[in-house]
Amino acid sequence: MTWQLRLAHLYPDHMNIYGDRGNIIALQQRCRWRGIACEVIPVGPGATIDWSDIDIAFFGGGQDSGQALIAEDFVERQGPALRAAIDAGLVMLAICGGYQLLGHYFLTHAGQRLPGIGALDVYTVGGKERLIGNVVVDVNPDISGAAFRLVGFENHSGRTYLGASVRPLGRVLVGHGNNGEDGTEGAVYRNTIGCYLHGSLLPKNPQLADHLIAMALRRRYGNVVRLAPLNDALELKAQQTMVERMLGKGRWRASRRKINQALNA
Numbered sequence: 001m002t003w004q005l006r007l008a009h010l011y012p013d014h015m016n017i018y019g020d021r022g023n024i025i026a027l028q029q030r031c032r033w034r035g036i037a038c039e040v041i042p043v044g045p046g047a048t049i050d051w052s053d054i055d056i057a058f059f060g061g062g063q064d065s066g067q068a069l070i071a072e073d074f075v076e077r078q079g080p081a082l083r084a085a086i087d088a089g090l091v092m093l094a095i096c097g098g099y100q101l102l103g104h105y106f107l108t109h110a111g112q113r114l115p116g117i118g119a120l121d122v123y124t125v126g127g128k129e130r131l132i133g134n135v136v137v138d139v140n141p142d143i144s145g146a147a148f149r150l151v152g153f154e155n156h157s158g159r160t161y162l163g164a165s166v167r168p169l170g171r172v173l174v175g176h177g178n179n180g181e182d183g184t185e186g187a188v189y190r191n192t193i194g195c196y197l198h199g200s201l202l203p204k205n206p207q208l209a210d211h212l213i214a215m216a217l218r219r220r221y222g223n224v225v226r227l228a229p230l231n232d233a234l235e236l237k238a239q240q241t242m243v244e245r246m247l248g249k250g251r252w253r254a255s256r257r258k259i260n261q262a263l264n265a
């Protein structure tokens, strides 16, 4: 039997910065390598979609202006059915601006209140200074049953605060995360994950990509599903290099010492 997944990509023309579309490419390619059919359905302004027919939803980041253009369409056209699908266990990944719109609202730093669909119990308030830079996150092990680290890049003015019915995706070892205050990054509710990690996130972090694919397949085909392993040596090496570089370990620390010595000489 050929397994099949249907992937909905929300507002691909408005919400796609820092290569967020790479997440779709990574999911498709990792499915293709395993012989899993994967159809991508773009969901733009005015689109109608049956969310009960979707296995994975993806919503990328955007500028405040891009979010403002689609927020009303998103909340009114997709909100109730998407929220119900998320409650029912839809597998979803939302990055930055998309993450914010899954929450209750985003009050921009200019004072505009953008409504969200309230599927995630979070709210976001824009600050004057943007939170920018590379990020390393220790993922909460009970999210996928395994401990792993994520690397990514953040650039947001929004500070996101988590309510009682979500749990953080993980803790920041490097970077600002949800709000630069409480050390958390991202939010998880049922099978939906929101976070601030651009990158693209999934090509850099195959563990998370496979967690999403495995959850979606199990939801559709049951617990019998086992994902065939792929050779991720290169991806994991790149990820580890970035972690070491960010945590200042090993040769990165040594090379930084050399640079500092040279600068101070």
Ligand code: GLN
Binding pocket: 017, 060, 061, 062, 063, 064, 065, 067, 095, 096, 097, 098, 155, 156, 157, 158, 159
């Ligand atoms: N516009 C939002 C903010 O600045 C989201 C940014 C993004 O998606 N990178 O907080």
